[in-house]
Amino acid sequence: MKKIFKIATLAVMASGIVYAGGDLVKEGAKIFKTKKIGNCIACHAANGVKLDGPGSLGPKLQGLSAWPEKALYDKVYNPYTTNPISAMPAFGKNGVLDDHQIKAVVAFLKTIK
Amino acid sequence: MKKKIIASLLLGSFALLNANGFSKQADKDRKALQAYFEKKFADRKNASTYFPYSTKDELDNNFKWGIKGDEFRLGSYAFDKGGRAQHDEMMDMPPFEDNIDNGKELYEKTPGMKKCFPDPTIAGDYPKYVKGKGVVTLSDAVVSCAKANKLKGWKLTKGKTADLEAYFANASKEKGKRVNVVIDSKEAAAAYERGKKEYYTQRGYLQLSCATCHVQGAGQRVRNEKLSPLFGHTTHFPVYRLKWQGLGTLERRIKGCNKNQGETPHKPGSTWTKELIYFMGYMSNGLPVDGPDIRK
Secondary structure (H helix, E strand, C coil), rough: CCHHHHHHHHHHHHHHHHHHHHHHHHHHHHHHHHHCCCHHHCCCCEECCCCCCCCCCCCCCCCCHCHHHHHHHHHHCCCHHHCCCHHHHCCCCCCCHHHHHHHHHHHHCCCCC | CCHHHHHHHHHHHHHHHHHCCCCHEEEHHHHHHHHHHHHHCHHHHHHHHHHHCCCHHHHHCCCCCCCHHHHHHHHHCCHHHHHHHHHHCCCCCCCCCHHHHHHHHHHCCCCCCCHHCCCCHHHHCCCECCCCCCEEEEEEEEHCCCCHHCCCCCCCCCCCHHHHHHHHHHHHHHHHCCCCCCCCCCCHHHHHHHHHHHCCCEEEECCEEEEEHHHHHHHEEEECCCCCCCCCCCCCCEEEEEEEEEEHHHHHHHHHHHHHHCCCCCCCHHHHHHHHHHHHHHCCCCEECCCCEEEE
């Protein structure tokens, strides 16, 4: 009985994590698409994601699911650290997005195949 | 014969104004800019260099290649086939016709205006550098003329000023006038250099420079909109913008650019705005005046 309870608790917890993850992805997608927040869509298309008229200033995002989370976070926080001539804004360093928002964007980026 | 003499006199005076050496650097910049854009839009073959992230479909079907010189007066519609088609359709019934008529009336009936602007075909001659005053854009000149005549309600960005400018631009265009911004003193050259520096400086919380989008980025898209090139930017103002549902001056448009860069807009009439427009105007030197026009 105790064991079943434990498993049930774990299952609830696990689904909770999945649920929170899904929420974060959703929030990230919203930031990605919304002009007054991240507006990533202004410059980037994303592989396998249906977007309404993504721009072409930046590369089409693909294979990001294989990137470590930290690399994605750093890229959004300050792209100049890895590419000093990038035209991409430093969303974290310049205070456009806060820590939580960048984490949400990263969660969304991790879904891009 | 008489015409020929006048033409050679005009050419002579143009050469004289620009041969004094103060515009040497600016002329070099302008030529390099034109060469850059002509190369950029010369051929589909160069696309991987200049448009690395544009889709194959748009490169194949929505770009006009091989555009040169005067064609750049049209801004992004010089190379954006889809945008051009929409533009031409709207030009069947230009929404700014009333503005031109109103501008003509303002020109003829506003006290002092004719005295300030004896020749209305001068849209391409601004901005000017005036000793003691600094850079004077066409909007600055119109508003200060109104002020000198104690008239109220003339703004640098829209309304009566934009209407009058629409009349000036149209008259200049009909007469075949070209952009002819002059740098004829050390001070003027310094103002030009400051404007240029601002154009290439990253600004705002997005840290974009004007050039990010309008030199390197021209032809690439922000969402669905192809970015227009610096070469030819000032030729077609004032513009009727669908977003504004009305006419606006270059000053009004630049405020919007500042916002897009994530910056609190510089004031129209500020030295910053004037000197930026001086640089932009010089970069369009020699192109036909093509205003007013329609933009999204």
